[in-house]
Amino acid sequence: MAKSKRIGTQNLGRFYTEGKVRNRREWRGLADTAYDYSRWLYNWFNMARIVLVKPRNIKAMFRYRWMGNYLAVPMMVDRHTQGLRGEHLRICHAEQDIIIEDVAKLLDKLFRADRRIGNDTEFNKKVVLIDENAMQSVMMGFPGIVPLSREIASTYIPVLLNQRAALHYIDIAQEYGLAGDVCPMPEAEAGLVIDDDAPIVGCCAIQCNTTCDGSLMGNGVVYKRLTEEGIPTHQLAVPLRHREDDVQEYAAQEIRNAIAFIEEHTGEKWDWAHYFECAKRVNFATRSRLEWMEMSKTDYPQVFGSNLALYTETNYMVVNGRIPLFNEADKKISALAQKAYKKKKLVANEYRHRAIVWGVQSHYYMDFLVWLLNCWGIIPLTDMLSMVSTKIIAEEDTPENREQAIYDIAWLTENMLMRNRTHGGYKVLLDELWEFVEEFNADMVILWEHMSCKALDGMHGQFEEKAREKGIHLVWVSHDLFDPRVISRQGVRDQINSYMRTVMREEPVDPSLEVLSDEESW
Protein backbone atom coordinates (compact mmCIF):
# COMPACT_ATOMS: atom_id res chain seq x y z
CA MET A 1 0.00 0.00 0.00
CA ALA A 2 1.03 3.61 -0.59
CA LYS A 3 3.36 5.33 1.89
CA SER A 4 4.75 8.82 2.40
CA LYS A 5 6.84 10.45 5.07
CA ARG A 6 5.68 13.74 6.52
CA ILE A 7 7.22 15.87 9.24
CA GLY A 8 6.16 15.08 12.78
CA THR A 9 3.20 12.86 12.00
CA GLN A 10 4.28 9.92 14.09
CA ASN A 11 2.96 9.44 17.61
CA LEU A 12 0.08 11.87 17.38
CA GLY A 13 -1.28 10.34 20.58
CA ARG A 14 1.39 12.15 22.61
CA PHE A 15 -0.64 15.38 22.52
CA TYR A 16 -3.53 13.87 24.47
CA THR A 17 -3.89 14.49 28.21
CA GLU A 18 -6.40 13.24 30.75
CA GLY A 19 -7.88 16.72 31.00
CA LYS A 20 -10.11 18.72 28.68
CA VAL A 21 -7.42 19.93 26.27
CA ARG A 22 -4.20 18.79 24.57
CA ASN A 23 -0.79 19.55 26.05
CA ARG A 24 0.38 21.47 22.97
CA ARG A 25 -0.18 21.91 19.26
CA GLU A 26 1.61 19.97 16.52
CA TRP A 27 4.90 20.97 14.95
CA ARG A 28 4.23 20.57 11.23
CA GLY A 29 7.51 21.89 9.85
CA LEU A 30 8.20 25.62 9.53
CA ALA A 31 5.90 26.52 6.62
CA ASP A 32 2.88 24.49 7.72
CA THR A 33 3.20 25.47 11.41
CA ALA A 34 3.40 29.13 10.41
CA TYR A 35 0.35 28.66 8.19
CA ASP A 36 -1.65 26.88 10.90
CA TYR A 37 -0.65 29.58 13.41
CA SER A 38 -1.81 32.32 11.03
CA ARG A 39 -5.20 30.61 10.62
CA TRP A 40 -5.51 30.17 14.41
CA LEU A 41 -4.87 33.89 14.81
CA TYR A 42 -7.34 34.68 12.03
CA ASN A 43 -10.07 32.58 13.63
CA TRP A 44 -9.62 34.22 17.03
CA PHE A 45 -9.66 37.64 15.36
CA ASN A 46 -12.83 36.76 13.44
CA MET A 47 -14.61 35.41 16.52
CA ALA A 48 -13.65 38.54 18.45
CA ARG A 49 -14.72 40.84 15.60
CA ILE A 50 -18.11 39.20 15.03
CA VAL A 51 -19.07 37.96 18.49
CA LEU A 52 -16.90 38.99 21.43
CA VAL A 53 -16.80 42.78 20.95
CA LYS A 54 -20.57 43.13 21.29
CA PRO A 55 -21.90 43.41 24.88
CA ARG A 56 -25.16 41.63 23.97
CA ASN A 57 -23.18 38.56 22.90
CA ILE A 58 -21.26 38.58 26.17
CA LYS A 59 -24.59 38.75 27.99
CA ALA A 60 -25.71 35.70 25.99
CA MET A 61 -22.48 33.91 26.93
CA PHE A 62 -23.57 34.11 30.59
CA ARG A 63 -27.24 33.33 29.90
CA TYR A 64 -27.16 30.22 27.72
CA ARG A 65 -25.49 27.07 29.00
CA TRP A 66 -24.64 25.84 25.49
CA MET A 67 -22.64 28.99 24.77
CA GLY A 68 -19.88 27.76 27.10
CA ASN A 69 -19.01 25.10 24.52
CA TYR A 70 -17.92 27.74 22.03
CA LEU A 71 -14.80 28.21 24.16
CA ALA A 72 -13.57 25.05 22.45
CA VAL A 73 -13.71 26.27 18.82
CA PRO A 74 -9.92 26.34 18.20
CA MET A 75 -9.62 22.83 19.64
CA MET A 76 -12.20 21.55 17.16
CA VAL A 77 -10.04 22.88 14.34
CA ASP A 78 -6.99 21.18 15.87
CA ARG A 79 -8.81 17.86 16.01
CA HIS A 80 -9.72 17.96 12.33
CA THR A 81 -6.32 19.20 11.14
CA GLN A 82 -4.48 16.45 13.06
CA GLY A 83 -1.56 15.20 11.00
CA LEU A 84 -2.41 17.32 7.96
CA ARG A 85 0.27 19.02 5.91
CA GLY A 86 0.56 21.11 2.74
CA GLU A 87 -2.51 21.30 0.51
CA HIS A 88 -4.58 19.09 2.81
CA LEU A 89 -4.04 21.38 5.77
CA ARG A 90 -5.07 24.30 3.58
CA ILE A 91 -8.18 22.47 2.33
CA CYS A 92 -9.20 21.78 5.92
CA HIS A 93 -8.72 25.42 6.90
CA ALA A 94 -10.55 26.67 3.81
CA GLU A 95 -13.54 24.71 5.09
CA GLN A 96 -13.26 25.09 8.85
CA ASP A 97 -12.50 28.80 8.80
CA ILE A 98 -15.50 29.69 6.65
CA ILE A 99 -17.76 27.50 8.81
CA ILE A 100 -16.46 29.25 11.95
CA GLU A 101 -17.18 32.64 10.40
CA ASP A 102 -20.66 31.53 9.32
CA VAL A 103 -21.49 30.18 12.79
CA ALA A 104 -20.13 33.32 14.47
CA LYS A 105 -22.50 35.35 12.27
CA LEU A 106 -25.36 33.00 13.15
CA LEU A 107 -24.74 33.56 16.88
CA ASP A 108 -24.53 37.31 16.42
CA LYS A 109 -27.86 37.40 14.53
CA LEU A 110 -29.53 35.06 17.01
CA PHE A 111 -28.68 37.31 19.96
CA ARG A 112 -29.56 40.46 18.04
CA ALA A 113 -33.04 39.04 17.51
CA ASP A 114 -33.42 37.23 20.84
CA ARG A 115 -36.16 38.82 22.96
CA ARG A 116 -34.07 38.15 26.07
CA ILE A 117 -30.83 39.63 24.78
CA GLY A 118 -30.75 42.09 21.84
CA ASN A 119 -34.52 42.27 21.32
CA ASP A 120 -34.19 44.13 18.01
CA THR A 121 -37.88 44.14 17.10
CA GLU A 122 -37.42 45.55 13.57
CA PHE A 123 -34.81 42.90 12.78
CA ASN A 124 -37.03 40.20 14.28
CA LYS A 125 -39.78 41.02 11.77
CA LYS A 126 -37.54 39.58 9.05
CA VAL A 127 -36.27 36.56 10.96
CA VAL A 128 -37.74 33.14 10.19
CA LEU A 129 -36.86 30.36 12.59
CA ILE A 130 -35.94 27.19 10.70
CA ASP A 131 -35.97 23.71 12.16
CA GLU A 132 -32.47 22.23 12.29
CA ASN A 133 -33.69 19.22 10.32
CA ALA A 134 -35.13 21.31 7.47
CA MET A 135 -33.16 22.12 4.33
CA GLN A 136 -32.95 25.89 3.99
CA SER A 137 -33.61 25.66 0.22
CA VAL A 138 -37.08 27.11 0.81
CA MET A 139 -35.31 30.40 1.69
CA MET A 140 -33.46 30.69 -1.64
CA GLY A 141 -36.01 33.18 -3.02
CA PHE A 142 -36.16 35.45 0.03
CA PRO A 143 -33.10 37.75 0.00
CA GLY A 144 -34.68 40.10 2.53
CA ILE A 145 -35.34 37.42 5.12
CA VAL A 146 -32.88 36.12 7.71
CA PRO A 147 -33.38 32.39 8.28
CA LEU A 148 -31.98 31.28 11.64
CA SER A 149 -31.77 27.87 13.22
CA ARG A 150 -31.40 27.99 16.98
CA GLU A 151 -30.95 24.21 17.20
CA ILE A 152 -27.85 24.36 14.99
CA ALA A 153 -26.29 26.91 17.34
CA SER A 154 -27.43 25.34 20.59
CA THR A 155 -27.18 21.58 20.11
CA TYR A 156 -25.77 20.51 16.77
CA ILE A 157 -22.53 22.50 16.80
CA PRO A 158 -21.80 22.34 20.56
CA VAL A 159 -21.55 18.53 20.35
CA LEU A 160 -18.90 18.87 17.67
CA LEU A 161 -17.00 21.15 20.04
CA ASN A 162 -17.47 19.28 23.30
CA GLN A 163 -18.51 15.64 23.54
CA ARG A 164 -20.53 16.33 26.73
CA ALA A 165 -22.35 19.41 25.45
CA ALA A 166 -25.82 17.84 25.18
CA LEU A 167 -25.85 15.72 28.35
CA HIS A 168 -27.54 18.35 30.52
CA TYR A 169 -30.41 18.71 28.04
CA ILE A 170 -30.80 14.95 27.51
CA ASP A 171 -31.13 14.54 31.28
CA ILE A 172 -33.65 17.38 31.56
CA ALA A 173 -35.84 15.80 28.84
CA GLN A 174 -35.78 12.46 30.65
CA GLU A 175 -36.45 14.07 34.03
CA TYR A 176 -39.68 15.36 32.48
CA GLY A 177 -40.64 11.87 31.43
CA LEU A 178 -39.68 11.83 27.77
CA ALA A 179 -38.55 8.48 26.41
CA GLY A 180 -34.87 7.70 26.89
CA ASP A 181 -34.53 5.29 23.98
CA VAL A 182 -34.90 7.85 21.21
CA CYS A 183 -32.19 9.64 19.27
CA PRO A 184 -30.33 11.95 21.69
CA MET A 185 -30.28 14.75 19.10
CA PRO A 186 -34.01 15.63 19.09
CA GLU A 187 -34.12 14.66 22.76
CA ALA A 188 -31.47 17.28 23.55
CA GLU A 189 -33.38 19.82 21.43
CA ALA A 190 -36.52 19.09 23.46
CA GLY A 191 -34.53 19.29 26.71
CA LEU A 192 -33.15 22.67 25.67
CA VAL A 193 -36.67 24.03 25.23
CA ILE A 194 -37.95 22.47 28.47
CA ASP A 195 -34.97 24.03 30.27
CA ASP A 196 -35.93 27.44 28.84
CA ASP A 197 -32.49 27.73 27.26
CA ALA A 198 -33.47 28.49 23.66
CA PRO A 199 -33.27 32.04 22.31
CA ILE A 200 -36.72 33.47 21.50
CA VAL A 201 -36.44 34.67 17.92
CA GLY A 202 -38.39 35.11 14.73
CA CYS A 203 -41.71 36.38 13.47
CA CYS A 204 -42.64 32.85 12.46
CA ALA A 205 -41.13 29.37 12.31
CA ILE A 206 -40.89 26.42 9.92
CA GLN A 207 -40.76 22.92 11.34
CA CYS A 208 -40.09 19.86 9.24
CA ASN A 209 -41.44 16.35 9.76
CA THR A 210 -38.14 14.74 10.35
CA THR A 211 -36.76 11.33 10.21
CA CYS A 212 -37.67 9.46 13.36
CA ASP A 213 -39.79 8.92 16.45
CA GLY A 214 -37.45 11.11 18.50
CA SER A 215 -37.70 14.01 16.07
CA LEU A 216 -41.48 13.88 16.00
CA MET A 217 -41.52 13.84 19.80
CA GLY A 218 -38.99 16.68 20.06
CA ASN A 219 -40.78 18.82 17.48
CA GLY A 220 -44.01 18.49 19.49
CA VAL A 221 -42.30 19.92 22.58
CA VAL A 222 -40.66 22.71 20.56
CA TYR A 223 -43.95 23.53 18.81
CA LYS A 224 -45.76 23.87 22.14
CA ARG A 225 -43.17 26.33 23.46
CA LEU A 226 -43.15 28.32 20.19
CA THR A 227 -46.93 28.66 20.46
CA GLU A 228 -46.60 29.91 24.04
CA GLU A 229 -44.04 32.45 22.84
CA GLY A 230 -46.47 33.67 20.17
CA ILE A 231 -44.45 32.43 17.20
CA PRO A 232 -46.74 31.02 14.49
CA THR A 233 -45.31 27.74 13.20
CA HIS A 234 -45.79 26.00 9.86
CA GLN A 235 -45.33 22.26 9.45
CA LEU A 236 -43.46 21.39 6.27
CA ALA A 237 -44.51 17.77 5.80
CA VAL A 238 -42.13 16.18 3.34
CA PRO A 239 -42.88 12.73 1.87
CA LEU A 240 -40.57 10.01 3.15
CA ARG A 241 -40.69 7.74 0.04
CA HIS A 242 -38.81 10.44 -1.81
CA ARG A 243 -37.70 8.36 -4.79
CA GLU A 244 -41.29 7.66 -5.85
CA ASP A 245 -42.63 9.77 -8.73
CA ASP A 246 -46.14 9.88 -7.33
CA VAL A 247 -45.12 11.83 -4.21
CA GLN A 248 -43.40 14.69 -6.06
CA GLU A 249 -46.55 16.75 -6.73
CA TYR A 250 -47.47 16.52 -3.06
CA ALA A 251 -43.90 17.53 -2.09
CA ALA A 252 -44.05 20.54 -4.45
CA GLN A 253 -47.38 21.65 -2.96
CA GLU A 254 -45.82 21.52 0.51
CA ILE A 255 -43.11 23.93 -0.72
CA ARG A 256 -45.74 26.29 -2.21
CA ASN A 257 -47.56 26.25 1.15
CA ALA A 258 -44.36 27.01 3.08
CA ILE A 259 -43.51 29.93 0.74
CA ALA A 260 -47.05 31.33 1.13
CA PHE A 261 -46.74 31.04 4.93
CA ILE A 262 -43.43 32.93 4.97
CA GLU A 263 -44.79 35.63 2.65
CA GLU A 264 -47.84 36.06 4.86
CA HIS A 265 -45.86 36.47 8.10
CA THR A 266 -42.91 38.52 6.86
CA GLY A 267 -44.56 40.64 4.19
CA GLU A 268 -41.72 39.68 1.82
CA LYS A 269 -42.35 38.40 -1.72
CA TRP A 270 -40.58 35.48 -3.39
CA ASP A 271 -37.82 36.82 -5.65
CA TRP A 272 -37.19 34.65 -8.72
CA ALA A 273 -34.04 36.47 -9.80
CA HIS A 274 -32.46 35.83 -6.42
CA TYR A 275 -33.65 32.22 -6.40
CA PHE A 276 -31.96 31.42 -9.73
CA GLU A 277 -28.79 33.21 -8.62
CA CYS A 278 -28.71 30.87 -5.60
CA ALA A 279 -29.55 27.88 -7.82
CA LYS A 280 -26.44 28.57 -9.93
CA ARG A 281 -24.34 28.50 -6.76
CA VAL A 282 -26.02 25.28 -5.57
CA ASN A 283 -25.08 23.69 -8.91
CA PHE A 284 -21.52 24.97 -8.62
CA ALA A 285 -21.23 23.41 -5.15
CA THR A 286 -22.68 20.13 -6.48
CA ARG A 287 -20.20 20.03 -9.39
CA SER A 288 -17.33 20.75 -7.00
CA ARG A 289 -18.41 17.93 -4.68
CA LEU A 290 -18.70 15.57 -7.65
CA GLU A 291 -15.19 16.51 -8.75
CA TRP A 292 -13.78 15.74 -5.29
CA MET A 293 -15.60 12.42 -5.25
CA GLU A 294 -14.22 11.50 -8.68
CA MET A 295 -10.73 11.98 -7.20
CA SER A 296 -11.70 9.75 -4.30
CA LYS A 297 -12.41 6.92 -6.74
CA THR A 298 -8.74 6.95 -7.78
CA ASP A 299 -5.65 5.92 -5.81
CA TYR A 300 -5.12 9.53 -4.75
CA PRO A 301 -8.19 10.87 -2.95
CA GLN A 302 -7.78 14.44 -1.72
CA VAL A 303 -11.03 15.69 -0.15
CA PHE A 304 -12.54 13.08 2.14
CA GLY A 305 -13.22 12.22 5.80
CA SER A 306 -14.31 15.08 8.02
CA ASN A 307 -13.07 17.53 5.36
CA LEU A 308 -15.86 16.29 3.11
CA ALA A 309 -18.47 15.56 5.79
CA LEU A 310 -18.51 18.76 7.86
CA TYR A 311 -18.31 21.00 4.82
CA THR A 312 -21.06 19.15 2.94
CA GLU A 313 -23.34 19.31 5.97
CA THR A 314 -22.97 23.08 6.08
CA ASN A 315 -22.85 23.90 2.39
CA TYR A 316 -25.56 21.52 1.21
CA MET A 317 -28.05 21.77 4.05
CA VAL A 318 -27.76 25.31 5.40
CA VAL A 319 -26.10 27.51 2.78
CA ASN A 320 -28.07 26.44 -0.33
CA GLY A 321 -26.28 28.95 -2.54
CA ARG A 322 -27.38 31.88 -0.38
CA ILE A 323 -23.83 32.84 0.66
CA PRO A 324 -21.48 33.55 -2.31
CA LEU A 325 -18.42 33.14 -0.07
CA PHE A 326 -18.96 29.38 -0.02
CA ASN A 327 -18.50 29.18 -3.81
CA GLU A 328 -15.16 30.92 -3.33
CA ALA A 329 -14.24 28.25 -0.79
CA ASP A 330 -15.36 25.53 -3.26
CA LYS A 331 -13.01 27.00 -5.89
CA LYS A 332 -10.13 27.20 -3.44
CA ILE A 333 -10.64 23.62 -2.28
CA SER A 334 -10.83 22.32 -5.87
CA ALA A 335 -7.64 24.17 -6.86
CA LEU A 336 -5.75 22.78 -3.84
CA ALA A 337 -7.10 19.27 -4.40
CA GLN A 338 -6.10 19.35 -8.10
CA LYS A 339 -2.60 20.53 -7.17
CA ALA A 340 -2.15 17.74 -4.63
CA TYR A 341 -3.68 15.18 -7.00
CA LYS A 342 -1.24 16.04 -9.78
CA LYS A 343 1.62 15.51 -7.34
CA LYS A 344 0.00 12.20 -6.22
CA LYS A 345 0.09 13.37 -2.61
CA LEU A 346 -1.10 11.23 0.28
CA VAL A 347 -3.03 12.74 3.20
CA ALA A 348 -1.45 10.38 5.77
CA ASN A 349 1.72 8.36 6.28
CA GLU A 350 0.28 5.16 4.94
CA TYR A 351 -2.84 3.97 3.08
CA ARG A 352 -3.92 0.39 3.78
CA HIS A 353 -7.68 0.19 3.24
CA ARG A 354 -10.30 2.10 1.34
CA ALA A 355 -13.54 2.44 3.30
CA ILE A 356 -17.04 3.77 2.85
CA VAL A 357 -18.38 5.06 6.17
CA TRP A 358 -22.11 4.40 6.41
CA GLY A 359 -24.89 4.97 8.91
CA VAL A 360 -25.58 7.89 11.21
CA GLN A 361 -22.26 9.01 12.57
CA SER A 362 -21.40 9.82 16.13
CA HIS A 363 -21.29 13.56 16.69
CA TYR A 364 -19.32 13.41 19.90
CA TYR A 365 -16.63 11.75 17.87
CA MET A 366 -16.67 13.28 14.42
CA ASP A 367 -12.88 13.38 14.28
CA PHE A 368 -13.01 9.57 14.28
CA LEU A 369 -12.53 9.84 10.51
CA VAL A 370 -9.15 11.53 10.98
CA TRP A 371 -8.28 8.93 13.59
CA LEU A 372 -9.14 6.03 11.23
CA LEU A 373 -6.65 7.40 8.74
CA ASN A 374 -3.84 8.23 11.14
CA CYS A 375 -4.11 5.21 13.41
CA TRP A 376 -4.94 2.40 10.98
CA GLY A 377 -4.35 3.80 7.50
CA ILE A 378 -8.04 3.42 6.61
CA ILE A 379 -9.14 6.07 4.11
CA PRO A 380 -12.71 7.17 4.86
CA LEU A 381 -13.48 7.90 1.19
CA THR A 382 -16.97 9.16 1.80
CA ASP A 383 -19.73 8.89 4.36
CA MET A 384 -23.49 8.44 4.26
CA LEU A 385 -24.31 12.02 5.11
CA SER A 386 -22.11 13.31 2.29
CA MET A 387 -23.90 11.16 -0.30
CA VAL A 388 -26.69 13.64 -0.88
CA SER A 389 -28.37 14.84 -4.06
CA THR A 390 -26.09 15.39 -7.05
CA LYS A 391 -28.91 16.48 -9.33
CA ILE A 392 -28.28 19.70 -11.27
CA ILE A 393 -31.26 21.95 -10.67
CA ALA A 394 -32.84 24.46 -13.09
CA GLU A 395 -30.82 27.68 -13.00
CA GLU A 396 -32.14 29.87 -15.85
CA ASP A 397 -35.12 32.10 -15.14
CA THR A 398 -37.78 30.94 -17.65
CA PRO A 399 -41.52 30.34 -17.12
CA GLU A 400 -41.00 26.55 -17.35
CA ASN A 401 -38.10 26.67 -14.93
CA ARG A 402 -40.13 28.63 -12.39
CA GLU A 403 -42.47 25.65 -12.18
CA GLN A 404 -39.54 23.23 -12.21
CA ALA A 405 -37.86 25.22 -9.41
CA ILE A 406 -40.63 24.36 -6.97
CA TYR A 407 -40.01 20.68 -7.72
CA ASP A 408 -36.26 21.23 -7.32
CA ILE A 409 -36.72 22.84 -3.89
CA ALA A 410 -39.00 19.95 -2.95
CA TRP A 411 -36.39 17.46 -4.21
CA LEU A 412 -33.64 19.10 -2.17
CA THR A 413 -35.88 19.17 0.91
CA GLU A 414 -36.76 15.50 0.47
CA ASN A 415 -33.06 14.75 0.08
CA MET A 416 -32.01 16.44 3.26
CA LEU A 417 -28.93 14.96 4.93
CA MET A 418 -29.77 11.70 6.66
CA ARG A 419 -33.44 11.73 5.53
CA ASN A 420 -32.34 10.80 1.98
CA ARG A 421 -30.74 7.57 3.28
CA THR A 422 -32.59 6.60 6.46
CA HIS A 423 -35.93 6.94 4.68
CA GLY A 424 -36.97 6.17 1.15
CA GLY A 425 -36.76 2.40 1.18
CA TYR A 426 -33.98 -0.17 1.34
CA LYS A 427 -32.61 0.91 -2.06
CA VAL A 428 -31.25 4.22 -0.76
CA LEU A 429 -29.86 2.77 2.45
CA LEU A 430 -28.78 -0.71 1.48
CA ASP A 431 -28.46 -1.22 -2.30
CA GLU A 432 -26.74 2.08 -3.02
CA LEU A 433 -24.13 1.43 -0.35
CA TRP A 434 -22.86 -1.55 -2.35
CA GLU A 435 -22.96 0.48 -5.55
CA PHE A 436 -20.74 3.08 -3.86
CA VAL A 437 -18.41 0.35 -2.60
CA GLU A 438 -17.85 -0.69 -6.22
CA GLU A 439 -17.61 2.83 -7.61
CA PHE A 440 -15.06 3.89 -5.00
CA ASN A 441 -13.20 0.60 -5.17
CA ALA A 442 -13.55 0.15 -1.41
CA ASP A 443 -12.54 -3.00 0.45
CA MET A 444 -14.14 -2.05 3.74
CA VAL A 445 -17.37 -0.60 5.14
CA ILE A 446 -17.34 1.10 8.52
CA LEU A 447 -20.94 0.90 9.65
CA TRP A 448 -21.99 3.25 12.43
CA GLU A 449 -24.68 1.62 14.50
CA HIS A 450 -26.47 4.45 16.23
CA MET A 451 -28.12 2.55 19.08
CA SER A 452 -31.21 4.75 19.26
CA CYS A 453 -31.82 4.95 15.52
CA LYS A 454 -34.58 2.46 14.81
CA ALA A 455 -34.56 3.30 11.09
CA LEU A 456 -31.09 1.80 10.68
CA ASP A 457 -31.02 -0.85 13.37
CA GLY A 458 -33.76 -2.80 11.59
CA MET A 459 -31.44 -3.44 8.64
CA HIS A 460 -28.52 -4.89 10.62
CA GLY A 461 -28.91 -8.43 9.30
CA GLN A 462 -29.34 -7.34 5.69
CA PHE A 463 -26.10 -5.37 5.78
CA GLU A 464 -24.22 -8.38 7.12
CA GLU A 465 -25.72 -10.76 4.58
CA LYS A 466 -24.74 -8.57 1.64
CA ALA A 467 -21.23 -7.86 2.97
CA ARG A 468 -20.58 -11.61 3.28
CA GLU A 469 -21.90 -12.18 -0.24
CA LYS A 470 -19.62 -9.47 -1.68
CA GLY A 471 -16.57 -10.32 0.43
CA ILE A 472 -16.34 -6.83 1.92
CA HIS A 473 -14.99 -6.24 5.42
CA LEU A 474 -17.89 -4.86 7.43
CA VAL A 475 -16.95 -3.24 10.73
CA TRP A 476 -19.80 -2.33 13.08
CA VAL A 477 -19.22 0.67 15.31
CA SER A 478 -21.90 1.19 17.95
CA HIS A 479 -22.44 4.62 19.49
CA ASP A 480 -25.18 6.82 20.90
CA LEU A 481 -24.78 9.95 18.78
CA PHE A 482 -24.81 12.78 21.40
CA ASP A 483 -24.27 10.70 24.52
CA PRO A 484 -20.72 9.43 25.21
CA ARG A 485 -21.85 8.00 28.57
CA VAL A 486 -23.42 5.08 26.68
CA ILE A 487 -20.38 4.36 24.52
CA SER A 488 -17.29 6.46 25.09
CA ARG A 489 -14.87 7.67 22.45
CA GLN A 490 -12.46 4.89 23.44
CA GLY A 491 -15.39 2.48 23.30
CA VAL A 492 -15.88 3.56 19.69
CA ARG A 493 -12.18 3.20 18.89
CA ASP A 494 -11.93 -0.21 20.58
CA GLN A 495 -14.45 -1.67 18.13
CA ILE A 496 -12.12 -0.77 15.25
CA ASN A 497 -9.01 -1.76 17.18
CA SER A 498 -10.27 -5.24 17.93
CA TYR A 499 -11.43 -5.82 14.31
CA MET A 500 -8.11 -4.66 12.91
CA ARG A 501 -6.10 -6.78 15.32
CA THR A 502 -8.19 -9.96 15.39
CA VAL A 503 -9.74 -10.17 11.92
CA MET A 504 -7.24 -8.21 9.83
CA ARG A 505 -4.21 -9.25 11.93
CA GLU A 506 -2.70 -5.81 11.50
CA GLU A 507 -0.62 -3.51 13.67
CA PRO A 508 -1.56 0.19 13.80
CA VAL A 509 0.29 2.71 11.63
CA ASP A 510 0.47 4.99 14.68
CA PRO A 511 0.28 2.85 17.88
CA SER A 512 0.16 5.95 20.09
CA LEU A 513 -3.39 6.58 18.85
CA GLU A 514 -4.78 3.14 19.64
CA VAL A 515 -5.79 3.89 23.23
CA LEU A 516 -6.30 7.53 24.19
CA SER A 517 -7.10 9.15 27.51
CA ASP A 518 -9.75 11.52 26.21
CA GLU A 519 -12.68 10.52 28.43
CA GLU A 520 -12.78 14.00 29.99
CA SER A 521 -11.69 15.83 26.88
CA TRP A 522 -13.77 18.46 25.11
Add this chain to the structure above:
Amino acid sequence: MAKKMKKNLLKLLLKLVLIVVGFIGVTFVVYFYNLDMKLTSAMEPILTHFYDKVKRDQHL
Protein backbone atom coordinates in the same frame (compact mmCIF):
# COMPACT_ATOMS: atom_id res chain seq x y z
CA MET B 1 16.90 68.29 8.97
CA ALA B 2 16.48 65.49 6.43
CA LYS B 3 18.98 63.40 8.39
CA LYS B 4 16.95 63.92 11.58
CA MET B 5 13.74 62.98 9.84
CA LYS B 6 15.38 59.86 8.43
CA LYS B 7 16.60 58.95 11.90
CA ASN B 8 13.12 59.44 13.41
CA LEU B 9 11.59 57.37 10.66
CA LEU B 10 14.08 54.59 11.27
CA LYS B 11 13.31 54.70 14.99
CA LEU B 12 9.60 54.49 14.27
CA LEU B 13 10.17 51.59 11.90
CA LEU B 14 12.28 49.82 14.48
CA LYS B 15 9.54 50.28 17.08
CA LEU B 16 6.97 48.91 14.69
CA VAL B 17 9.12 45.91 13.88
CA LEU B 18 9.67 45.26 17.59
CA ILE B 19 5.94 45.49 18.28
CA VAL B 20 5.11 43.09 15.42
CA VAL B 21 7.88 40.65 16.40
CA GLY B 22 6.80 40.84 20.06
CA PHE B 23 3.15 40.24 19.11
CA ILE B 24 4.06 37.26 16.92
CA GLY B 25 6.42 35.89 19.60
CA VAL B 26 3.86 36.05 22.40
CA THR B 27 0.92 34.79 20.35
CA PHE B 28 3.03 31.98 18.87
CA VAL B 29 3.91 30.77 22.38
CA VAL B 30 0.20 30.89 23.27
CA TYR B 31 -0.60 28.98 20.07
CA PHE B 32 2.08 26.33 20.32
CA TYR B 33 1.61 25.51 23.99
CA ASN B 34 -2.17 25.59 23.59
CA LEU B 35 -2.41 28.25 26.30
CA ASP B 36 -5.63 29.66 24.84
CA MET B 37 -7.41 26.33 25.30
CA LYS B 38 -5.87 25.82 28.73
CA LEU B 39 -7.27 29.20 29.79
CA THR B 40 -10.73 28.66 28.28
CA SER B 41 -10.99 25.19 29.84
CA ALA B 42 -10.34 26.82 33.23
CA MET B 43 -13.18 29.26 32.49
CA GLU B 44 -15.76 26.52 31.93
CA PRO B 45 -16.55 25.86 35.65
CA ILE B 46 -16.95 29.60 36.24
CA LEU B 47 -19.50 29.83 33.44
CA THR B 48 -21.32 26.73 34.70
CA HIS B 49 -21.70 28.50 38.07
CA PHE B 50 -23.56 31.33 36.28
CA TYR B 51 -25.69 28.95 34.21
CA ASP B 52 -26.86 27.18 37.37
CA LYS B 53 -28.02 30.51 38.82
CA VAL B 54 -30.13 31.63 35.84
CA LYS B 55 -33.86 31.76 36.65
CA ARG B 56 -35.75 29.59 34.20
CA ASP B 57 -39.31 28.86 33.30
CA GLN B 58 -38.65 25.13 33.13
CA HIS B 59 -41.65 23.14 31.92
CA LEU B 60 -42.72 20.62 29.31
